[in-house]
Amino acid sequence: MAKRIQISQHGGPEVMQWVEVDLPEPQAGEVVVENKAIGINYIDTYVRSGLYPASLPSGLGTEAAGVVKSIGAGVTAVKPGDRVVYAQSALGAYSEFHAVQADKLAILPDSISFELAAASFLKGLTVHYLLCQTYVIQPDEIFLFQAAAGGVGLIACQWAKALGAHLIGTVGSAEKAERAKKAGAWATINYREEDVARRVSELTNGKKVRVVYDSVGQDTWESSLDCLQRRGLMVSFGNSSGPVSGVNLGILTQKGSLYVTRPSLNGYVTTREALIWASNELFSMISSGAIKVDVPEQQKFALKDAQQAHKTLESRGTQGSSLLIP
Structure with missing residues (x-):
């Protein structure tokens, strides 16, 4: 038994x-x-x-x-x-x-x-397909990763550093910000105290980013879209705050002809x-x-x-x- x-x-x-x-x-x-x-x-x-x-x-x-x-x-x-x-x-x-x-x-x-x-293992394989397949992160590239102090996020911080890329990570506290920075985040944004899209714009001198990785879902959907450059890619790979639903695809046009993908490990x-x-x-x-x-x-x-x-x-x-x- x-x-x-x-x-x-x-x-x-x-x-x-x-x-x-x-x-x-x-x-x-x-x-x-x-x-x-x-x-x-x-x-x-x-x-x-x-x-x-x-x-x-x-x-x-x-x-x-x-x-x-x-x-x-x-x-x-x-x-x-x-x-x-x-x-x-x-x-x-x-x-x-x-x-x-x-x-x-x-x-x-x-x-x-x-x-x-x-x-x-699962978290590391997830980061591998996100950063190396869904969108191939390049050295010196700046990108946004929501929930950077979570299990997947901390591995992503380290992987991005190994690639020579600049990960901006969102966190919910000063303690989590320190943890993400120690893991290799280039910058952190406390979403409880700062406007994420505005801060991303400041960190990139108004250019925003070409890709956002988001496992939070409902609560961060629109703010993630607002961080993207024209024709940027939104990678929505989780629902920790609830699933994204009832989306009017016209919002992608309004925010710059954006792309969205909903990947999973089993698809890679x-x-x-x-x-x-x-x-x-x-x-x-x-x-x-x-x-x-x-x-x-x-x-x-x-x-x-x-x-x-x-x-x-x-x-x-x-x-x-x-x-x-x-």
Whole structure:
């Protein structure tokens, strides 16, 4: 038997249940991973709340790092005992053991701990596709990244610095501003105290930016558009304040013939080859020291305490990544 977090209805953190289930058996092409550290991501709250539909009852989470326990028929890429990490599994990573498609696994270098891997894999792969594929950030380029002190944002600050680019990051406090600057942000804007679009214009001598990355959603939609140059690109990749809805596309014309895209990791990492390429890029950044991910002790929660983890995450009281530990 094994334990996992499960939901039988959509709602707040209280709908998450700590239940006992049968130990999974790997089907053909699958691997059962004994999770050692589990990544908590904002998208998990969307599944729990029902914003992203799931068949109930359902597990939660898609990211963890651990050790291969057993393999199914046809699996040759990994073997029992291998250290692995994954970020695109079927729902259910909030568990002691999880069955994962073998082609979704990356072999974890010995130099990277389970906790570091689970804290950085999905977020790091996200930053990779954002800065290196959705829009290719160039050296010396100035761009805006909303929520720069979050888990994805702090990795983006470091990646931008490694690229020689200038990231302007929005934050909600002086403490978060300092954290983003320490990670490599070129400049920060406290959205609680400053007009973001006006400040971006000042920082760029009135030129504004060619691209904005926004995971906040509803609350920052228009201000993000106002930061863009003519024919600039708005990359909306999250909904932490609620989804952007009811948009009149005419606003894109009014604000300068703008472009908008709504990407996701699953739209970029679609093959094993793409996963290997992206994960190797991320592991190289981590191994070189260009990217560091520190998880505060108060943001490491026992797996059974997932309710508290989600409450803390949704209160915006976290900085960087958070983990569940089985």
